[in-house]
Amino acid sequence: MITVRIQxxxxxxxxxxxxxxxGVGAVSSFTGIVRGQGGLISLTLEHYPAMTEQxxxxxxxxxxxxxxxxxxxxxxRVGPLYPSDRIVFVATASAHRAAALxxxxxxIDSLKTxxxxxxxxxxxxxxxxxxxxxxxxxxxxxxxx
Amino acid sequence: MxxxxxxxxxxxxxxxxxxxxxxxPDTAHTPLDIIAYLRTHSAGHAAAFxxxxxxxxAVDQTIIALECxxxxxxxxxxxxxxxxx
Numbered sequence: 650m651i652t653v654r655i656q657x658x659x660x661x662x663x664x665x666x667x668x669x670x671x672g673v674g675a676v677s678s679f680t681g682i683v684r685g686q687g688g689l690i691s692l693t694l695e696h697y698p699a700m701t702e703q704x705x706x707x708x709x710x711x712x713x714x715x716x717x718x719x720x721x722x723x724x725x726r727v728g729p730l731y732p733s734d735r736i737v738f739v740a741t742a743s744a745h746r747a748a749a750l751x752x753x754x755x756x757i758d759s760l761k762t763x764x765x766x767x768x769x770x771x772x773x774x775x776x777x778x779x780x781x782x783x784x785x786x787x788x789x790x791x792x793x794x
Numbered sequence: 795m796x797x798x799x800x801x802x803x804x805x806x807x808x809x810x811x812x813x814x815x816x817x818x819p820d821t822a823h824t825p826l827d828i829i830a831y832l833r834t835h836s837a838g839h840a841a842a843f844x845x846x847x848x849x850x851x852a853v854d855q856t857i858i859a860l861e862c863x864x865x866x867x868x869x870x871x872x873x874x875x876x877x878x879x
Contacts, residue, residue, distance in 0.1 A: 681879055694878070697802055697871060700855040725878060737879050757879060765852070765871075766878025767803035779804045782875030 650720045651713060653705045655696065657728040660738055669720035669742040677749035678740040679757045685732025688773040694727040694736070697765035701725075704764045708756055716752040718743045723756065725766065755793045762790040795820075795866075799832075801842070802873035805849065808842035825851040825860040828870065843872075850875055 662680050670676055683692050709721040720742035730736055741752045768780040795818045801809045822828050829843045846860055852871040853864050
């Protein structure tokens, strides 16, 4: 089962994990949380709706095939988010731990470089800046190619 | 060729609109050609498209290199490198 959701609302990580535990041997997950460093007040997530879901579904399909996964769940929030908010969730379920752990890392690394989301940061002093893409993220994704 | 052009993040802010429908000149075969054409539209377009190394392009929702042929594209999007996750 592949589940891909883009939503403004929060999600319940525990409930999402429980949904994919049945009949498998291993479940792995990654939850991304908004950091509040440097006086950050909020983060606004913009995306390209017509493309985002396609890219996430294609990544989920690729992971499911490459690691023979029973389940993949990808959730990404958009809109305004605040420090300590959950922002992204990746969960994978398979027969064995290596496939679940590796595919989970592949999905978050690839999502960061391939999915059309952009973050804008708002700070306490009134500054607003678009986050720059990081070279280290590109390297992290490259190791799976 | 009539296409829908979409802008995201700071490209959208610099251009001033999220979307516009344009008739591209017959000489526009690649995203780079379109960028050169768009730069002449307004000061905002010129600012958004000044540095092509900071731009990415998707043609009909698929990312392509700026020098690739766009074919019979209907929707062309310009945006900065992505920063989700």
